[in-house]
Amino acid sequence: MDVNSNERRRQTRSNVYHYLYGAQEFCTRQSLAQALDLSLPTIYQNLTDLVDAGLVRYAGQSQSTGGRKASGLAIVPDARVAVGIALTEDRLRFSAADLRLNEIAYHKVSHTSNFEMEELGALVARELEQFLDAYHIDRSRLLGVCIAMAGVTDPEGGHLLYAPTMHLRNVELSGLTRSIPYPTYVENDATCSGYAEWFMRGDQENLAYLSLENGVGGAFISNGVVYGGDNRRSAEFGHLCVEPGGLPCACGKWGCLEAYCSDWRIRNTFGVSLKEFFEGVNQGNPEYAALWKDFLFHLAIGASNIRMALDCTVVLGGFMSQYLDPYLPMLREYAAANDPFERRADYLQLGVLRSHAVPLGAALHFIRDFLDTV
Ligand SMILES: [Zn+2]
Structure with missing residues (x-):
């Protein structure tokens, strides 16, 4: 033939x-x-x-x-599986997903590694094997393991160029992946979750994704393709200025969206978990309520600026988004007040994937590769 x-x-x-x-x-x-x-x-x-x-x-x-x-x-959805790992400064979250991005296993562990890559890589590899064993994941069906980090990576996924929340710059990533005996890739966390959101929705050409995790990031998907920009720094929405001269940000500037709308702000201000914080908001704690109102106000400014620049649906995702349902009408009201074209901000939506969006989105990297080859 x-x-x-x-x-x-x-x-x-x-x-x-x-x-x-x-x-x-x-x-x-x-x-x-x-x-x-x-x-x-x-x-x-x-x-x-x-x-x-x-x-x-x-x-x-x-x-x-x-x-x-x-x-x-x-x-057959589970003909192959892929694993995504969300790596942040204090924990590792593992998701295993089938070819339809159904989550078949999830596990999280805390870590105190100081980002010495060899040491962290050995920890990730060890925890990965335990995860595969604990959930009886068939290694012969495993397509690969993608690690998502809150930083700017190079296109080959070999270097972490800059990660303000983890205070890292120009880090070689081979130490992180060397001990993992499966195909590996390292990708920006919000790119992973934003693309996964687009994939799950299946009905949108363009989508801007605002990721609310420990820090704030984003992704812009245009005609089904992640738009990277000239320096792979597109959609770094966390560093949009929403309050000139405002709160200090981990990047060294002031007034960034991340300084106002991150889990980190809440935990640092009050020393409580998100769960405790929202219990306090619901019970009418005035300090909590005031910060939360300020959080939503600045989030709406960020979202409407994204809408002005990109003219597409703006999705709020990341693990913080699981607390946003009751506040969506208020957010839309704040956003609509900044909008000269529309009286309603229906373009502002909550993510389909909530708390596990990052590790699932990371798993999608290898699922997508596989689907492209069938
Ligand atoms: Zn910043």
Whole structure:
């Protein structure tokens, strides 16, 4: 068989798989043949290949009104798994996900490493193996392990160029990944979660993602592609100035969105956990309520500035977003007050993925690579 017919065959197989991956309705061999304009023998051949490879299975039967019932077809979500690790200054969060980005395991551990990369890498590798064992994750199906960090990385994922919340600059990352015996990649945390948000929504061309974690970051996805900018520093929304001369930020400047709208601000001001803080807000603690109002006010300024610059849906994500549901109307009201074009700020939305958005988004790196090769 020549190269061209091999490539055509691969493409047909890929089309069959991706059709099934995206299908909302019940699929049969007949409906596939019709939808993809292929002959039934071609469909049979490709399905045999995909079933033999463990990627597709026969699932259920159609509700036939007479004659033979047709067998349904579906992809096998756990044919492969990927692991994402969210690494911050005080903890590691592991998520394992299947090919549909369903979370199949989650675990978190605290760490006190001072970011000496070899030492941290050994810790990550050890905790990873324990995670795989504890949740019986089949290593032969493991596509890879992606580590998400709150910093600017180079395109090859080999260097961390700058990470203000962790006080790191120009750090070689090979020490971090060397002890992990699977394919690895290191990516910016908000790029991971922002892309995952776009992937899960599946209905938007453009999306700006504001990540509210220990620090504040973001991602801008345009026509389904992460826009990196000239220096891979696009969508560093945490350092938008929302209050000139305001609160000091970890980056050394004043008045950044991150200084106003991070988990770090709450914990540092009151020395309490987020859970305790929101209990206090709900019980009417005046100091907590005042800070929270100021937090929301500045968050709305940041969000409306993003809307002005990019003219697309602005999604609030990251683990802080799990507390925002009751405050979304107020946030939209504040944001609409800054908007000369629209009276309502419906563009401001909460993330689909909440507390595990970063590690799941990191896992998506290898899932996406795999889907591109099927
Ligand atoms: Zn800053």
